Amino acid sequence: MQIKQLERNLGKTLFVREPRQVTLTTEGEILLDYARRLLRLNEExxxxFIAPELEGRVGIGTSDDVGTRILPEVLAQFARSYPxxxxxxxxGSSKQNIARLDAGKLDMVLVTVADEAREVRGEVVHQEPLVWAGREESxxxxxxxxxxxxAHEGCAWRRMTxxxxxxxxxxxxxxxxCEHCSGQEAAMMADLAVAPFPESLVRAPLKQVVSEHLPEIGSYRLALVRRGSNPLNDALATHVKEAFQGLA
Structure with a gap:
């Protein structure tokens, strides 16, 4: 009844109702995105007001694809909650950041894990397919x-590809x-090469390249590896995990 009332208020159909399943319409998906953002803002x-005041420093290592596209919003939310x-x-690379973590230079790292890995160090926070990417009209x-x-030798995306x-x-x-996604994007923009890219990061002027000659690469995972647990680490780890849940 509440959903029907919401649909009447909005003047839009939010769900496609079938005998055995209910799925979101396009308008429903848009509203769901707004709802998730409202819930995150409410939690912030x-x-x-109720979280204990935290002070100090916390170090996190990440690859540049996550560091430049996902972490900025996470850090902005974290800064508002814990100024x-x-x-x-x-x-840096996953290998470099794991070494920094083990040396005590970082508190947590986000590392890329290939799909063939049976044992994963840390907690998997995200998974998605790698696709072929290139310039439009490549x-x-x-x-x-x-x-x-x-990327250089040792990269999980490279091994999988x-x-x-x-x-x-x-x-x-x-x-x-090139170790950085920006360098790989430059090669694709010049139409010098194609590259494996997470499906969610392929944006214009790049596009997903589909060809019967190109094999499926598979899915990769991101794991959050922590050196220990304390209020600072726990708070940042929670923000990071919630950001990836929002991408699901």
Whole structure:
């Protein structure tokens, strides 16, 4: 009854009602996004008044794809809730940041985990498929051997991509190597190469490249690895996990 009343108030149908399932309409998905943002804002407001005042520093390591696209909003929300806490962000490869964590230089890190990994250190907070990405109207994917833009040796995305190509028998060459996504994007924008990218990060002027000659790469996971538990670490970890839940 409440949903029907909400639909009447908005003048929009929010759900497609079928005999055995109920799914969201386009308007329903838009409203759901607003609702999630309102809930996060409400939690922020409540936390500001009832959460214990925290002071100090906390260090987090991340790859640049997460650091430049997802963490800024997380840090902005965290700063509003805990203005006396200084967050130190270190951008680097998963291998580098794990070494910093183990050396006591960071409190937590977000690391990329390949789909073939049986044991995962830390808590998985996100999972999504890797897809082929290139410039709109790209021709790079039609070349043989296939030109690739990849991160350096040790990157989970690189391992997954090369494994998929080897299994499919697709000839390739590594045309561009850069640890940062911005560098790989530059190679794609120049139509020098294609690259594996998380589906949610492929945005214009890049596009997902689909071809019968390109194999599926698989899904990757992001794990949050922490050095210990204390009020500062727990508060930041909660904000990070909630941000990824909002992407699901």
């Amino acid at each position: 407001a409540v936390q500001h 006396a806490v200084l967050v130190n962000v270190v951008v 021709s790079a994917f039609q070349r043989s051997p296939l030109p690739l833009a990849l 090369l494994r998929a190509l080897d299994r499919a028998g697709v000839p390739y060459r590594i045309a561009y190597t």
